[in-house]
Amino acid sequence: MSDSESHNKQVIGGGFKAIEYVLSVANKVGPKKLSSAVRSKNACKACAFGTGGQRGGLHNEYSNRVEICNKNIQAQLSDIRDPIPSEIFTHNSIAELQQLTGKQLEDLGRLGNPLYKPSGASHYQPISYSDAIQRVADHMKNTKPQRSFFYASGRSSNEAAFLLQLFARVYGSNHVNNCSFYCHQASGVG
Structure with a gap:
């Protein structure tokens, strides 16, 4: 995107434009998948605010009003997209993939399989989960715990974060x- 394109790009912060955007993206995954995702008993994948608790989504924990944010919908939609076809990785080098914008990469879909880059290779290779787990286990066996750092995603569940720290x-x-x-951190410090 050129500087003039990014300067003229409209920022959508809410209202009807945000609804229009969400509906256009929702058409890509289908209304049934979207409806199921936003009505689930969950927490917002953007800010972790409760979205429905035991009543299901489209509410916050303390209100009977319908409430859902654009960021939550975007996160939900990215999780229910179709997986990236493995041909993308066999036909496009890592250097070519690095030329794509974050939006272009996200529009490819979600990762459906673990990827591996052999030393000196120019392309990622899809591998099986058992192969990926074995590679990680072998690497961890050869790494001192003090040299390790475990980093959880805010988009994972509390249970997943608990298991990771355990x-x-x-x-x-x-x-x-x-x-x-x-x-x-910046919002909680001084």
């Missing part, structure tokens, strides 16, 4: 953090 401690490391800490 795993890190069993491994022998107390170097555990979450992306939410970095995102919200």
